[in-house]
Amino acid sequence: MSFIESFTLALALLYAISLMFYSGKRWGALTSLSLLGAGMIATLYWPMLLATALVAIGLGLAKRLAPNLFSPEIKANTIRELIHHTLAVSMLLVAVQFTCNAIMLKMGQTPWLMRPDVGDAFLPIDGGIELKAIITLGYWDQTHPAAAVMLAVVMLTGLLCKRAFCGWACPLGLAGEYLYKLRKRFIKRDLLPPAWLDWPLRMLKYLLLLALLYIIIAGMPSQAIPSYLNGNYHKIADLKMALFFITPGLITLLCFAVILALAAWRRQGFCRYICPYGALLGILSFLSPLKIRRHTEHCLIDSKGMKCDKCTRACPANIKVHQQINIRSDECQACMRCINACPKKASLTFSTRNGWQMSATGLAITLLILLFAIPLLAYLNGFWVSQTPDDIRMYLIQHLNAIGH
Numbered sequence: 026m027s028f029i030e031s032f033t034l035a036l037a038l039l040y041a042i043s044l045m046f047y048s049g050k051r052w053g054a055l056t057s058l059s060l061l062g063a064g065m066i067a068t069l070y071w072p073m074l075l076a077t078a079l080v081a082i083g084l085g086l087a088k089r090l091a092p093n094l095f096s097p098e099i100k101a102n103t104i105r106e107l108i109h110h111t112l113a114v115s116m117l118l119v120a121v122q123f124t125c126n127a128i129m130l131k132m133g134q135t136p137w138l139m140r141p142d143v144g145d146a147f148l149p150i151d152g153g154i155e156l157k158a159i160i161t162l163g164y165w166d167q168t169h170p171a172a173a174v175m176l177a178v179v180m181l182t183g184l185l186c187k188r189a190f191c192g193w194a195c196p197l198g199l200a201g202e203y204l205y206k207l208r209k210r211f212i213k214r215d216l217l218p219p220a221w222l223d224w225p226l227r228m229l230k231y232l233l234l235l236a237l238l239y240i241i242i243a244g245m246p247s248q249a250i251p252s253y254l255n256g257n258y259h260k261i262a263d264l265k266m267a268l269f270f271i272t273p274g275l276i277t278l279l280c281f282a283v284i285l286a287l288a289a290w291r292r293q294g295f296c297r298y299i300c301p302y303g304a305l306l307g308i309l310s311f312l313s314p315l316k317i318r319r320h321t322e323h324c325l326i327d328s329k330g331m332k333c334d335k336c337t338r339a340c341p342a343n344i345k346v347h348q349q350i351n352i353r354s355d356e357c358q359a360c361m362r363c364i365n366a367c368p369k370k371a372s373l374t375f376s377t378r379n380g381w382q383m384s385a386t387g388l389a390i391t392l393l394i395l396l397f398a399i400p401l402l403a404y405l406n407g408f409w410v411s412q413t414p415d416d417i418r419m420y421l422i423q424h425l426n427a428i429g430h
């Protein structure tokens with residue numbers, strides 16, 4: 026595990042534990058801290074121990090300078106943006122490290138920057154094939170194990186807390202948000218498609234997901250999986266992806282342009298229309314017990330007969346929150362902007378059908394634990410770091426054109 030991975034992991038888990046502690050869940054926090062400490066000691070991996078020490082000092086300072094970041098009353102928008110930006114910066118550093126590693130291998134140099142395994146999260150098809158191998162054959166891939174771990178973790182977030190991964194963690198979603206804001210500075214008007222066009226456009230991402238699922242489920246019979254996972258094509262999948270982004274062809278550049286234009290044209294345009302990950306999480310989100318729920322006994326519209334649509338106006342997914350009771354939409358990213366905007370505190374909750382509520386702090390803790398504790402467990406059990414040595418990767422990247430499926 027690289028230093029950036031170790032640092033992000035320690036930061037996420039220690040911040041989640043601090044939030045737990047200051048929210049009054051002291052036993053939970055102490056138990057989690059003990060487990061984390063035991064895990065760290067079990068590894069005796071100095072970058073992780075150093076990263077944890079630095080994070081502990083940093084969080085101690087942050088608690089003194091900005092105590093509201095640790096308060097259970099912290100606003101949903103503040104904590105979401107804090108987490109989203111921190112994870113995006115971390116992913117950017119990971120991408121730079123990943124790219125440098127790939128370039129050094131391509132140039133025939135032994136890389137002095139190690140490969141961050143979390144980069145395998147960008148291999149969702151390989152992750153899907155690996156999960157299929159685990160489920161159908163009990164076969165655990167050792168080439169890109171992090172791909173399976175990250176795909177499983179992201180799917181779990183969808184099952185438990187809707188598309189919170191999109192709204193709180195995805196770096197592409199955040200980049201799209203900035204592109205949209207930039208476009209709004211120059212062109213104020215929103216040109217939204219009519220509802221009859223919006224729906225088929227939203228289905229595009231499900232078609233892309235279907236195509237990917239077809240490759241994983243029908244295109245790769247279980248018996249063929251072990252030879253694929255042991256083959257050179259799989260070994261080089263991450264480097265092929267890196268080179269795809271470093272040296273894009275004309276078609277790739279055109280695809281990028283379309284994606285950027287989409288994100289700038291409409292808020293969450295990429296997530297809404299194209300992203301197959303968003304489609305997967307959208308489907309899983311229907312099973313999530315937690316949903317945004319409007320309580321009419323508190324809402325100004327029903328309880329006071331007043332006009333109010335602040336929740337709807339705050340919603341980046343254009344969901345008519347003020348006209349619904351339970352938000353089941355597959356576009357809801359659990360961003361909690363609607364809750365943040367609502368003038369009547371108890372009107373909107375992120376809760377289960379029987380009334381159990383999850384606050385913004387609770388959602389932050391859940392997401393950080395899911396996204397980082399499971400990879401840490403995988404790492405401790407030897408299912409995170411790729412077992413393909415650098416010299417093989419270097420040989421393969423030099424002979425890329427000769428490698429087929």
Ligand code: SF4
Pocket residue numbers: 317339340341342343344346352356357358359360361362363364
């Ligand atoms: S309904 Fe609320 S939580 Fe869902 S996307 Fe809209 S603002 Fe965010």
Ligand code: SF4
Pocket residue numbers: 319323324325326333334335336337346347366367368369372373
């Ligand atoms: S912002 Fe709050 S009070 Fe206003 S319509 Fe939405 S839920 Fe009701």
